[in-house]
Amino acid sequence: MSETGTEPRPLTRELPDPLAASNVRYNPSLEELRELAAHEETTTEFGSPSYVSEFRSRSADRTKNAVDHEFDGRDRELVDDAVTRADEREMLCVDRRMGRHPEATFRCRLFVPVDHARIALAWANLFEPVEDPEAEPDLYTVQDPDYDETAIRVLPDEGFTAVLGSDYTGEAKKSFLRLFMYRIKQRGGLGLHAGSKRVRVRDADGDLRTVGQVFMGLSATGKSTLTSHGCWLEDPENAAMLQDDVCGLLPDGSVAGSEGKGLFIKTIGLDEDEQPELYAAATDESAILENVAVDEDGTVDFDDDRHTANSRAIVQRDELESADEEIDLARIDQVFFITRNPLMPPVAKLTEEQAAVAFMLGESIETSAGDPSRAGESIRVVGTNPFIVGSEGEEGNAFRDLVASLDVDCYVINTGYLGEQSKDVGVEESVTILTEAARGRIEWTEDDRTGLTIPESIPGLEIEDYYVPDHVEDYDEALADLRAERREYLETFEDLRDEITDAVY
Numbered sequence: 001m002s003e004t005g006t007e008p009r010p011l012t013r014e015l016p017d018p019l020a021a022s023n024v025r026y027n028p029s030l031e032e033l034r035e036l037a038a039h040e041e042t043t044t045e046f047g048s049p050s051y052v053s054e055f056r057s058r059s060a061d062r063t064k065n066a067v068d069h070e071f072d073g074r075d076r077e078l079v080d081d082a083v084t085r086a087d088e089r090e091m092l093c094v095d096r097r098m099g100r101h102p103e104a105t106f107r108c109r110l111f112v113p114v115d116h117a118r119i120a121l122a123w124a125n126l127f128e129p130v131e132d133p134e135a136e137p138d139l140y141t142v143q144d145p146d147y148d149e150t151a152i153r154v155l156p157d158e159g160f161t162a163v164l165g166s167d168y169t170g171e172a173k174k175s176f177l178r179l180f181m182y183r184i185k186q187r188g189g190l191g192l193h194a195g196s197k198r199v200r201v202r203d204a205d206g207d208l209r210t211v212g213q214v215f216m217g218l219s220a221t222g223k224s225t226l227t228s229h230g231c232w233l234e235d236p237e238n239a240a241m242l243q244d245d246v247c248g249l250l251p252d253g254s255v256a257g258s259e260g261k262g263l264f265i266k267t268i269g270l271d272e273d274e275q276p277e278l279y280a281a282a283t284d285e286s287a288i289l290e291n292v293a294v295d296e297d298g299t300v301d302f303d304d305d306r307h308t309a310n311s312r313a314i315v316q317r318d319e320l321e322s323a324d325e326e327i328d329l330a331r332i333d334q335v336f337f338i339t340r341n342p343l344m345p346p347v348a349k350l351t352e353e354q355a356a357v358a359f360m361l362g363e364s365i366e367t368s369a370g371d372p373s374r375a376g377e378s379i380r381v382v383g384t385n386p387f388i389v390g391s392e393g394e395e396g397n398a399f400r401d402l403v404a405s406l407d408v409d410c411y412v413i414n415t416g417y418l419g420e421q422s423k424d425v426g427v428e429e430s431v432t433i434l435t436e437a438a439r440g441r442i443e444w445t446e447d448d449r450t451g452l453t454i455p456e457s458i459p460g461l462e463i464e465d466y467y468v469p470d471h472v473e474d475y476d477e478a479l480a481d482l483r484a485e486r487r488e489y490l491e492t493f494e495d496l497r498d499e500i501t502d503a504v505y
Helices: 031-034 073-086 114-124 170-188 221-230 276-281 352-361 392-408 426-438 474-490
Strands: 024-026 047-051 063-065 091-101 102-113 139-144 151-155 161-164 188-194 194-202 209-216 238-243 247-249 254-256 262-266 287-288 312-316 334-339 347-350 364-365 376-379 408-415 443-447 454-455
Touching: 024 170, 031 091, 031 114, 031 139, 047 114, 063 114, 073 139, 073 151, 091 170, 102 114, 102 151, 102 170, 114 170, 139 352, 151 170, 161 170, 161 364, 170 188, 170 312, 170 443, 194 221, 194 247, 194 426, 209 221, 209 426, 221 262, 221 276, 221 334, 221 426, 238 254, 238 426, 254 352, 262 276, 262 334, 276 312, 334 352, 334 364, 334 426, 352 392, 352 408, 352 474
Parallel strands: 024 091, 047 287, 063 151, 102 139, 139 161, 209 334, 334 408
Antiparallel strands: 091 102, 091 254, 151 161, 188 247, 194 209, 194 238, 247 254, 262 312, 287 312, 347 408, 347 454, 364 376, 443 454
């Protein structure tokens, strides 16, 4: 039985019992895993291991789940093959705990062939060790990179994922996080592809207050940067990162974390000045690099995309000054939708229905983590979450109802350019916006031309210089076209309530 009360349905074939099977090495230490992966390692100048995989992004177009897709005989055959092959080869079995929240803690079990120990090593560094080695897991993944077909098959109700024909670590990571979010939804909450942060600041009256912030955005839009940023605060003010990637909004307003040990960060262009904490963690000996440019002598170049623009590092929370010991947010107060739409202002405050529109639009840019062939293109992903299981329209309805019942303030924040790269909204500007929003010191005004609630003033920022219509040629026509396109898009979701579609901005 799951610690959260869900009983997974049994598979048609049984996975090996790691405590009894002679072909399974159960829960080897991290040191042992690194030794087993030595044949693929290049040691960096920092003493950390670096690996290059054959697959360098998720195989989204090869992924099916049994809730949203028709599962035929071949799909079940693929699942059975994954289980059967796990019983016939020398395998590693690693158990980890995902989450700590009383309503959202899961025991996860990963099977991977010994020859691909680096996958187990990387994955094991993201989640915390389990306490009882004999307890049954809630969620299972078998990753078999040597299979002759690339296919990811997910059985959400059984709590099982088969990752076949891919050696990308991100598939193992997301196999569990996808089902984490599915389980949260089954409990009346909502899984979020989001970072979470606790900020303690002085408000407009000088009183110290705690604000829970959540950041929703696709990879490479600034989510990790903003979530981990210390906001240049000094005692008694402070900012603490709780989660970087996936969390769960529960009906009581708490936000459950998932990853308690490490972060899977993107490293291309990682800059010591712009992202000092992430840079320091990625250059520590505890980091694990994947598809990063590393020369034979160990020299690391984060700007070199010789392997892929989706280069990654597993870094430890302990190496981030801004990372808190806790991973759960006691109370959600503010949600920020990160976009790079050039027609959006640096920040706008949204109504509950507009927030649901922002959730459904999920406007961003494609990255090499999703579809490398489309990197840089404008895209829409509901909830900025490509891992939703179930009706996307119902997720939008649920989001609207949750933020309304919890009285959450919602914003859209542009971390890119205004217009055709006319005005850059940089890290300094974005962090100033987040900090002053937490302090409650932004003065807001209803703007007829943009149709949004935008800042009239922000301490420390000449916000009048960032008025979008001043930076976009034929702004009114462009905005009208965008609204029509957005509405047409929202109307494709049959389950989405009309009041949300009608709130398109």
